[in-house]
Amino acid sequence: MELIQQLVNGISLGSIYALIALGYTMVYGIVKLINFAHGDVFMVGAFIGFYSITILHLGFFPSLLISMVVCALFGVIIERIAYKPLRNATRIAALITAIGVSLFIEYGTIYLRGAQPEAYPSNLVPLKDLDVFGVKISGQSILILGTSIVLMILLQFIVHKTKIGKAMRAVSHDMDAARLMGINVNNTISATFAIGSALAGAAGVIFGMYYTKIEPLMGIIPGLKAFVAAVLGGIGIIPGAMTGGLLLGVIEALVSAAGYSLWRDGVAFVVLILILIFRPAGLFGKNIREKV
Amino acid sequence: MLKINDINVYYGNIHALKGVSLEINQGEIVTLIGANGAGKSTLLQTISGLLKPKTGEIIFENEHVAGKVAQSIVKRGISHVPEGRRVFANMSVEENLDLGAYLRKDKKGIKEDFEKVYQLFPRLEERRKQLSGTLSGGEQQMLAMGRALMARPRLLLLDEPSMGLAPLLVKTIFQIIEEINKTGTTILLVEQNANMALSIADRAYVIETGKIVASGSAEELSQSDQIRAAYLGGH
Amino acid sequence: GCNSSASSDGEKGGTIKIGANLELSGGVASYGQSAKEGIELAIQEINKKGIDGKKLELVTVDNKSDAAEATSGALKLATQDKVVAMIGAATSTNTLAQVQIAQDNKIPLITPTATNATITFKDGKLNDFVFRTCFIDPFQGTVAANFATNDLKAKSAAVLIDSSSDYSKGLAASFKKAFKANGGKIVAEEAYVAKDTDFHATLTRIKAANPDYVFLPGFYEEVGLVVKQAREIGLTVPFMGGDGWDSPKLVDIAGAASLENTYITNHYSSGDSDKKVQDFVSAFKAKYDGKSPDAFGALGYDTVYFLADAIKRAGSSDPKKIQKALAETDGLELVSGKVKLDKNHDPIKAAVILEYVNGQQQYKTKVNP
Amino acid sequence: MKILGQAKFFWTSVVLAVVFAVIMQFLIAGGSINQFYVNTLFFIGINIILAVSLHLIIGITGQFSIGHAGFLAVGAYASAIMTMKLSMPFPVALIVGGIAAAVAGLIIGIPTLRLRGDYLAIATLGFGEIVRIVFLNIDYVGGASGMTVSHLTTWPWLIGCVLLTIIVIVNFTNSTHGRACISIRENEIAADAMGINTTYYKVAAFALGAFFAGIAGALYAHNFYIIQPTNFGFLKSFDILIFVVLGGLGSMSGAVIAAILLTIISTYLQSYPELRMVIYSLVLIIMMLYRPQGLMGTKEITSFFKVGKSAKGRNAA
Amino acid sequence: MTQLLKVENAGIRFGGLKAVSDVNLELKKGELVGLIGPNGAGKTTFFNLLTGVYVPTEGSISLDGEKLNGLAPFKITKKGISRTFQNIRLFSELSVLDNVKVAYHALAKHSILSSIFRLPAHFSGEKEMEEKAIEFLKIFKLDNVLHEKAKNLPYGQQRRLEIARALAANPKLLLLDEPAAGMNPQETEELMNLIALIREKFNLTILLIEHDMLLVMGVCERIYVLDHGQLIAEGTPEQIRSNPKVIEAYLGEEVS
Ligand SMILES: Nc1ncnc2c1ncn2[C@@H]1O[C@H](COP(=O)(O)OP(=O)(O)OP(=O)(O)O)[C@@H](O)[C@H]1O
Ligand SMILES: Nc1ncnc2c1ncn2[C@@H]1O[C@H](COP(=O)(O)OP(=O)(O)OP(=O)(O)O)[C@@H](O)[C@H]1O
Ligand SMILES: [Mg+2]
Ligand SMILES: [Mg+2]
Numbered sequence A: 001m002e003l004i005q006q007l008v009n010g011i012s013l014g015s016i017y018a019l020i021a022l023g024y025t026m027v028y029g030i031v032k033l034i035n036f037a038h039g040d041v042f043m044v045g046a047f048i049g050f051y052s053i054t055i056l057h058l059g060f061f062p063s064l065l066i067s068m069v070v071c072a073l074f075g076v077i078i079e080r081i082a083y084k085p086l087r088n089a090t091r092i093a094a095l096i097t098a099i100g101v102s103l104f105i106e107y108g109t110i111y112l113r114g115a116q117p118e119a120y121p122s123n124l125v126p127l128k129d130l131d132v133f134g135v136k137i138s139g140q141s142i143l144i145l146g147t148s149i150v151l152m153i154l155l156q157f158i159v160h161k162t163k164i165g166k167a168m169r170a171v172s173h174d175m176d177a178a179r180l181m182g183i184n185v186n187n188t189i190s191a192t193f194a195i196g197s198a199l200a201g202a203a204g205v206i207f208g209m210y211y212t213k214i215e216p217l218m219g220i221i222p223g224l225k226a227f228v229a230a231v232l233g234g235i236g237i238i239p240g241a242m243t244g245g246l247l248l249g250v251i252e253a254l255v256s257a258a259g260y261s262l263w264r265d266g267v268a269f270v271v272l273i274l275i276l277i278f279r280p281a282g283l284f285g286k287n288i289r290e291k292v
Numbered sequence B: 001m002l003k004i005n006d007i008n009v010y011y012g013n014i015h016a017l018k019g020v021s022l023e024i025n026q027g028e029i030v031t032l033i034g035a036n037g038a039g040k041s042t043l044l045q046t047i048s049g050l051l052k053p054k055t056g057e058i059i060f061e062n063e064h065v066a067g068k069v070a071q072s073i074v075k076r077g078i079s080h081v082p083e084g085r086r087v088f089a090n091m092s093v094e095e096n097l098d099l100g101a102y103l104r105k106d107k108k109g110i111k112e113d114f115e116k117v118y119q120l121f122p123r124l125e126e127r128r129k130q131l132s133g134t135l136s137g138g139e140q141q142m143l144a145m146g147r148a149l150m151a152r153p154r155l156l157l158l159d160e161p162s163m164g165l166a167p168l169l170v171k172t173i174f175q176i177i178e179e180i181n182k183t184g185t186t187i188l189l190v191e192q193n194a195n196m197a198l199s200i201a202d203r204a205y206v207i208e209t210g211k212i213v214a215s216g217s218a219e220e221l222s223q224s225d226q227i228r229a230a231y232l233g234g235h
Numbered sequence C: 001g002c003n004s005s006a007s008s009d010g011e012k013g014g015t016i017k018i019g020a021n022l023e024l025s026g027g028v029a030s031y032g033q034s035a036k037e038g039i040e041l042a043i044q045e046i047n048k049k050g051i052d053g054k055k056l057e058l059v060t061v062d063n064k065s066d067a068a069e070a071t072s073g074a075l076k077l078a079t080q081d082k083v084v085a086m087i088g089a090a091t092s093t094n095t096l097a098q099v100q101i102a103q104d105n106k107i108p109l110i111t112p113t114a115t116n117a118t119i120t121f122k123d124g125k126l127n128d129f130v131f132r133t134c135f136i137d138p139f140q141g142t143v144a145a146n147f148a149t150n151d152l153k154a155k156s157a158a159v160l161i162d163s164s165s166d167y168s169k170g171l172a173a174s175f176k177k178a179f180k181a182n183g184g185k186i187v188a189e190e191a192y193v194a195k196d197t198d199f200h201a202t203l204t205r206i207k208a209a210n211p212d213y214v215f216l217p218g219f220y221e222e223v224g225l226v227v228k229q230a231r232e233i234g235l236t237v238p239f240m241g242g243d244g245w246d247s248p249k250l251v252d253i254a255g256a257a258s259l260e261n262t263y264i265t266n267h268y269s270s271g272d273s274d275k276k277v278q279d280f281v282s283a284f285k286a287k288y289d290g291k292s293p294d295a296f297g298a299l300g301y302d303t304v305y306f307l308a309d310a311i312k313r314a315g316s317s318d319p320k321k322i323q324k325a326l327a328e329t330d331g332l333e334l335v336s337g338k339v340k341l342d343k344n345h346d347p348i349k350a351a352v353i354l355e356y357v358n359g360q361q362q363y364k365t366k367v368n369p
Numbered sequence D: 001m002k003i004l005g006q007a008k009f010f011w012t013s014v015v016l017a018v019v020f021a022v023i024m025q026f027l028i029a030g031g032s033i034n035q036f037y038v039n040t041l042f043f044i045g046i047n048i049i050l051a052v053s054l055h056l057i058i059g060i061t062g063q064f065s066i067g068h069a070g071f072l073a074v075g076a077y078a079s080a081i082m083t084m085k086l087s088m089p090f091p092v093a094l095i096v097g098g099i100a101a102a103v104a105g106l107i108i109g110i111p112t113l114r115l116r117g118d119y120l121a122i123a124t125l126g127f128g129e130i131v132r133i134v135f136l137n138i139d140y141v142g143g144a145s146g147m148t149v150s151h152l153t154t155w156p157w158l159i160g161c162v163l164l165t166i167i168v169i170v171n172f173t174n175s176t177h178g179r180a181c182i183s184i185r186e187n188e189i190a191a192d193a194m195g196i197n198t199t200y201y202k203v204a205a206f207a208l209g210a211f212f213a214g215i216a217g218a219l220y221a222h223n224f225y226i227i228q229p230t231n232f233g234f235l236k237s238f239d240i241l242i243f244v245v246l247g248g249l250g251s252m253s254g255a256v257i258a259a260i261l262l263t264i265i266s267t268y269l270q271s272y273p274e275l276r277m278v279i280y281s282l283v284l285i286i287m288m289l290y291r292p293q294g295l296m297g298t299k300e301i302t303s304f305f306k307v308g309k310s311a312k313g314r315n316a317a
Numbered sequence E: 001m002t003q004l005l006k007v008e009n010a011g012i013r014f015g016g017l018k019a020v021s022d023v024n025l026e027l028k029k030g031e032l033v034g035l036i037g038p039n040g041a042g043k044t045t046f047f048n049l050l051t052g053v054y055v056p057t058e059g060s061i062s063l064d065g066e067k068l069n070g071l072a073p074f075k076i077t078k079k080g081i082s083r084t085f086q087n088i089r090l091f092s093e094l095s096v097l098d099n100v101k102v103a104y105h106a107l108a109k110h111s112i113l114s115s116i117f118r119l120p121a122h123f124s125g126e127k128e129m130e131e132k133a134i135e136f137l138k139i140f141k142l143d144n145v146l147h148e149k150a151k152n153l154p155y156g157q158q159r160r161l162e163i164a165r166a167l168a169a170n171p172k173l174l175l176l177d178e179p180a181a182g183m184n185p186q187e188t189e190e191l192m193n194l195i196a197l198i199r200e201k202f203n204l205t206i207l208l209i210e211h212d213m214l215l216v217m218g219v220c221e222r223i224y225v226l227d228h229g230q231l232i233a234e235g236t237p238e239q240i241r242s243n244p245k246v247i248e249a250y251l252g253e254e255v256s
Helices: A002-031 A038-054 A060-086 A091-113 A139-161 A163-173 A175-180 A185-211 A220-233 A238-257 A261-278 B040-047 B070-076 B093-100 B107-120 B122-126 B137-149 B167-182 B194-200 B218-223 B225-232 C029-049 C067-080 C092-105 C137-150 C166-181 C200-209 C220-232 C248-254 C275-287 C295-314 C319-327 D002-029 D035-060 D068-085 D090-112 D117-136 D155-173 D176-186 D188-193 D198-221 D234-247 D252-269 D276-290 D303-316 E043-051 E073-079 E096-107 E112-116 E120-139 E155-168 E185-202 E213-219 E237-241 E244-251
Strands: A130-132 A135-137 B002-011 B014-024 B029-033 B055-060 B078-081 B155-159 B186-191 B203-208 B211-217 C015-022 C055-062 C085-087 C109-111 C130-132 C156-162 C185-192 C213-215 C239-241 C262-266 C330-334 C337-341 C351-357 C360-367 E003-014 E017-028 E032-036 E058-063 E081-083 E173-177 E205-209 E222-227 E230-235
Touching (some): A002 A038, A002 A135, A002 A139, A002 A185, A002 A238, A038 A060, A038 A091, A038 A185, A038 A220, A060 A185, A091 D234, A135 A139, A139 A185, A163 A185, A163 B093, A175 B070, A220 A238, A220 A261, A261 D090, A261 D117, B002 B040, B014 B029, B014 B040, B014 B211, B029 B167, B029 B194, B040 B078, B040 B155, B078 B137, B093 B137, B107 B122, B107 B137, B107 B167, B122 B137, B167 B194, B167 E244, B186 B194, B203 B218, B211 B218, B225 E185, C015 C029, C015 C295, C029 C275, C029 C295, C055 C067, C067 C092, C067 D035, C085 C295, C092 C109, C092 C130, C109 C295, C137 C166, C137 C239, C137 C262, C137 C351, C156 C166, C156 C200, C166 C185, C185 C200, C220 C239, C220 C248, C262 C360, C295 C319, D002 D155, D035 D068, D035 D198, D035 D234, D068 D090, D068 D234, D090 D117, D155 D176, D155 D198, D155 D252, D176 D198, D176 E096, D176 E112, D176 E120, D188 D198, D188 E073, D252 D276, E003 E043, E003 E205, E017 E222, E032 E213, E043 E081, E043 E205, E073 E096, E081 E155, E096 E120, E096 E155, E112 E120, E120 E155, E120 E185, E155 E185, E185 E205, E185 E213
Parallel strands (some): B029 B203, B155 B186, C085 C109, C156 C213, C213 C239, E032 E205, E032 E222, E173 E205
Antiparallel strands (some): A130 A135, B002 B014, B203 B211, C351 C360, E003 E017, E003 E058
16 A cells, blocks of 8 residues: 555646746757756746735746746746857757756846745645555645646647648757748747746746745756656657656655655656666667668 | 849858849749859848848849848749759648648638649648658659749749759659749759750849849750850760 | 956955855755845845945855865855855854865855854864854753753653754754653654655554654754655654744644644744844845744844954954954844854854744743853 | 868967976975965866866767766766775775766766757756765765865876866867867758767767866865865856856856956955855856857967967968 | 688667668778768768778678677778768868878877886877878878978878878778869869879778769779668669669769
């Protein structure tokens, strides 16, 4: 019974990672940029949600929406200012800029409001907890899992079935060729960042609701974990991010459950490295060897 | 139809096109020949809006288009089949063709054009669902041309369509180019395979290190000793 | 010195220069920033009157929560700014990185909140220039153990520590020792590290061990989450911790309902009717937009008064004289209690035990050392 | 002739560096340099070693490794154990620190170096985190609270190690072995086809880079009084990565200049706590936007002297 | 002439696709042989098998009687096969000279340690390499651009440099993958002369893939034809030109 409870714990935690990883992988898949600032957009989303709830006295869902919209805009602005000029530069240069942006958002936030944490009001979404044969499943974690699955399906649909999705994939493969099709590359990339950042914003608000505590550096660790989850599943692959996130959550929970909570992240990284050694492009990634 | 006046294009400090002028009339096949690095691709990219000329003008159907973004140029009816095919490898043949019609909204017309392209390249119809990255070189070239046709261009820019293709396919491709031209599409053809290109072209330009050095009817040029020596091989 | 010779001692134009070397960015920036708020409030208050007509001038450096930066910051304060005394870092590690510099340069170093015993006394040797304002670890742990056994009648206890903190480990060690001495049994020992957010798995384990009581010596940021998640999974036994819990944010994070049946040991109670405490709380609120102080803020505040008192008694801003005066501190009334230093430069202070009721701290008892 | 020229240039630089080192030694010993500056100088020196050692891995061999702090940690702890627990002399600790890190480099390098690009990056990042977590859980080295270490890093050791690192890596780079590494960076498949044992050179570069990071770790541990796992998190790895990229990928002098510059900026900003990181991050972003190829691009500082030198050569001839 | 390369029943599968299967091929020392076939026939893949980029899933490959299957590419290069690539793969940031020096690396006698400590072995080794490389580049008329970065060369020179680099690895067998791609007839002719010249000078065996029939028919002594991964013909240029299977699969009706 305890084991099942622990699996449930792991899945709840993993859904959060998955939620952030979806946006990560989306941006990576299209722009091939490891957007280290993604975790910080997530943090900004959490704060925007917090302020709309406490200052504007809005409900949870309106706040979620506001946070998504603001984060989408924020993501687009970041891309336009910091990444767009580097589109033809090496990817590592863009990575350093992303690190810079990440630090800027973190410490900009601290400068504006200090480093102390803030707490979401409790019981924002009154959900009943389930009790299945002694296994407690919190209503909120079901909500989170549900949300991430829905978003995953939605994203997969957008990227593979819609016109903008096709444009995104075309851009990801060959920007100039995409231009020749009449695709507006800048707008397509902006759309990618908008969607990815909106997801991060949503994840931030949901995180706030679930864990209550938010603070300016809160994005670092979940951002890193989400990145690991995205790699685990195969970077750029949407269902991969979901699976990677859940897997990571479950591994962490089980390691803690075995009484080695301090080794939790260590084990997660060992598993990551092992998976990469045997599947060098992640679980779902095809290890396409460069055609010679 | 297209008139280029004295354009200059730079890559950083490299002066790639030096005052190039040229003209293409409705319904023609015009070919542009020249050695490696002469600036042929650069010229095509400038026409299609991937590169911006520093000075000079490009007039397409009485409109100034120099410096406009690629997207608006495609909309005006110029399609560019780039060097090296550049198909979207992770997408199916059908999706690639669909992207060719990205800017179009007329569902019916698009459907018709699918049929037309499949008629022109029956091979593509067979491979509709195949990922284009796994096609052979010749098939990819067909796909690239089909994709460009999906935009219903009035002017088609072809950059070395025969590069790396087997002789049999080269012939097929050139036949197809003539067919496309017969349906009313004007063509600007860049080729290394100058013999072939001159054999189907109406007129030709010769470019050398960024400058047009000769022009005339295809026949004239293929007779010229100088051109023969430099581009057609001493056979 | 190359270019610092112009600005001589800390005593210049009627000011006394003191330094603060704090975690203002990096991992534990929230602790350093809280301490800084307390420090700045105290300096502002003292400067209204001055110390023998001289004003305190604070030079702050950020150590980025990193030992290397703490070292370089301390060197800057000692050798560049030539401060007469330094207020050390909020955490033990970053304070340890400064100890040798204080000793070498003979400048007093006072840490508001670093509890590691070796800071002041190591290998049988006293670091005579180093002081602290907070308790050292053993005391609070013992008080908590006695309270658990005697008042809460706990027979078995689980311990959940923040393994990245010496403070937490120290409290846990003394708790375990005392609790076992009282005849109790430790049924589970678990750990987490600072910045963790999900404790469900660990708490599920603790719940399975079925303890009567959980000792949770951590800082409010994690403690809030732990208590909240514990109640979520149905772990309803009493939780207890130390002064690291003391922050108004704790109630926000955990929620008042979850905090029912939890206790802390602390230096003082912000609900204490004592005037000193009340004045501090209201002054703090006034200066910082209604924000209530936490333990870091209170101890930072006290550290300045501790230092100011010594400077006054020394009658000089000579670091060596200040050091001597600091060591002789006895019976100084601070927000966090009446302070006397023992031979290891550790303060001997009384502790209070507080219970959270409806999200408010309620005074239970006072324990003298 | 060109090679002889190189040799001459090499020895001149070495002599100049040694003269600088000796002069500094007198200044420091004589107390005419403020301790704070000395400490900053030490920090710069350590960062130079880190930057140059990572430059070998990323800039020269093209292997995108972002777990360099892991090697720093291994070196720091291994050396600290030598001096603090086993009472060994400092030089022994230095060497052990380097060797331990090199061994760690081999252990992680052999299985992961077949990964490419971002996948290698995340694997090395994971490795760095694993190292940190291992130290976090070993009580022998103090676990999370870390280990206090005596101050043994002195100017001669520091400058000696800096020079040794630079000389070794420059010499390695400017040889057929370095070219083999560069060819891997440029095109691994072609390098393989030219008879380069790519695995061997990747691992060699990794181990050599790790060795010097370990040396830096030893100097670090014995300069800052205490080492603690949190000092070696992935953000530290990023700091080192930033030196290398900001300096210009593939340019060693760039890495050195960036390490000096950023250490000074960061130290200077200590006194502006509120805005410190905001300014630092802006500096990063703006520098990258204006010079995406890094301060030096792929050029070395020596290339600026080349013109004058060859002119002189012609006069002589 | 004695036999140099012997390929028996070699093949490779990618998932379900048999990219090359059951190929038997022999080269004698000093031959210049062509390999042609439609796009996607498996020609480049066959080169990849020979050079160890892919490991054959069936059959065997031997050079001078030594089996090569399963050896890493760099080892095969050391045994004496080197190649150029269909899409140029130069070390683009390295100078022309250094590109060639990399190919000499396998012959280098000085160790990492001697380089790090600048022992005499390093200087003599490097000096020898440099002199040899310069000598070599003279043959390819690239000695006027020794210090130019490879990426800054015009396309034709890049192709030449690639061949030079492959030759510097001191092969017994040189594989050229579409060396004339993207060249105009004039440039192709120069290339043909160059190939003839190096074969003479270095006493090489050459196997080349090319779609330009003028070149193939002009220089090759024998030709193999690959289609759908299988050999469909082998013979002299005249035989191939008139082979109906080849005409149908590859050449098309008339051949110019
Ligand atoms: N992205 C670029 N950056 C810098 N220089 C470039 C770039 N692209 C092309 N060039 C240079 O511009 C000149 C013209 O190149 P272009 O590609 O137009 O030649 P081309 O005639 O198409 O040659 P090819 O037959 O090889 O396709 C060449 O000297 C080339 O080196
Ligand atoms: N790594 C790979 N994975 C899957 N299929 C591959 C791979 N490499 C080659 N192929 C397939 O094997 C077949 C042969 O390809 P190859 O590149 O050898 O053709 P080729 O004869 O060189 O053609 P071209 O003349 O166009 O260069 C093609 O269908 C190709 O798609
Ligand atoms: Mg071209
Ligand atoms: Mg091929």
